[in-house]
Amino acid sequence: MADTTQTAGGALASSALFGDIWRNGLLAAASWLLAAAVTVGFTDVVPWGQTKLFALLLVIGAGAFLELAFTVHRLGAIGRKLVHYGPWWIALGLWLAAWEVSTAKLGWLPKPFFSPPQGLLHVYLTDWDRLLVCVLYSLRLWGLGFFSGIAIGFIVGVALGWSKRFSYWGMPLLKLIGPVPASAWIPSAFFIFPTTFGASIFLVALASGIPVIILTASGVASVNRSLYDVARTLGADRRFLVLKVAIPAALPNVFVGLFMGLYSSFAVLVIAEMLGAKYGLGWYLQFQTAYSAYANVYAALILMALLCSGLVKLLFVGRDRLLGWQKGIVQW
């Protein structure tokens, strides 16, 4: 298709060209241009800074969509994804225009609480170094807590599911402690641990570990007994039964626990940072709210959304790698 548009001349080329135009791409370019026009066409009620730059970015975006409207068909998988989200790009331009009008231009929404898009842009440009440090601090705390939590949770879960004696002593404790939300431990954790950092790691680990323990244990305990019989008649020892039968069979359950743990680790991470940390996105939110710097708050919220959904996405990728065999058995 692309070749004919390039090689054939005259009328044929233009008709083939029109056949290939991505209409939603044109509309997206138009809606982004509209947002840009609104941004520069009217003056801000109060100066927010970066109004011109924001408009410039919108124009660049509109230009990109205009270009894509003709070339997207040659981009393969990425192109198909862009086309799939066509209506979203249009809506995004309209949303930015409406946001611009209701905040910066008309001041309909109460001023200190609602920042226009250029306010956020201003924050990213002026406070990027502090935000970056906060992201790194949050990632460090989350990483230490989450990975130690799921590692311990997985081992304890396998032990609970596998060993009768371990389960005799462990299960009642787990049933008692498991349902307590991790945030309930915050006051005593800060009191018990020598540093707030240690306490925060413990809380994140607890939040992510408990669901992993529960689901791993139930997964290991409910493995089809005949799989063990088969493996034993083929010469498997206990180590093989645990590592090559029980754990792979329980893995779908383990992943359910991992997803639950991931979500609750975010919740506890932010609360712990708000209460005890000197840096981190949770601390940033708290700190900026105290100074009524709401543009900073929204800027941090957007970063947080990207970060958390990125981590969820990574876990999905991991699941697809390890549990690909389930395709065709369960709804994927």
Place this chain on the structure above:
Amino acid sequence: MVAVLASAPEPVTTGLAIELRNVSHAYDLPSGRLAVLENIDLVIEPGTCVALLGPSGSGKSTLLRLVAGLEQPETGSVLADGVPVEKPDPSRVLVFQDPTLFPWRTVRRNVALGLEAQGRLKTEGHRIDEAIARVRLTEFADAFPHQLSGGMAQRAALARALVNDPRLLLLDEPLGKLDQLTRLTMQGELLSLWQQSGFTALLVTHDVEEALLLADRVIIFSDRPARILGERRVELPHPRHRGGAELIALRREILQLLGVSEAI
């Protein structure tokens, strides 16, 4: 190995001799003790194929689990080549009624299970593809179990057992859940595998005809708790014919022993 496959002049392995001495077994249920096997005495000569027939729930699978070493008899003893059976061993492989393939492993990796568990994968890994070829699944070696038909899954389970070169193959109604056509083909396949390999075979089946077509001896179990009601030798050369007069006569005798009338 391949040469032996082609002409099969002499068996690859020597079959195990199995002896059950006065074996009784029971299960503890919440409602009380459930006696399953009662004073079973049975000698199986190496390299023979013995079929076990009996009503469902009589204790046939239990007997196979005892011989496999998955469970210990309550009283009496199970001997393999004169040595008491104390635990499972890859020389005595059990093929279950359900193929019980590991769903997260491809056919090839399922067949590899035994060698992997015994730490022989590195040195003897080439036997995996040979075993898969023996059950004609080469095209499906990389398929997952849920992508196989019932008969193919059962053949994969068979390959998983055969790759260990078992000296005793315990078959628990391996064809029970297959359709008639697949059953007939697989009966032929089982027979030729047994003839090629020289292992001892103990086959549980609920199909009298299948027992008579495949086995040298047919043992008949009573209702639970199972005792041996009787046995019949089938001294006919292979291939046997379903409609043969001797086979029909034996079939009638066995059904009478089981207390089933042929005319319904």
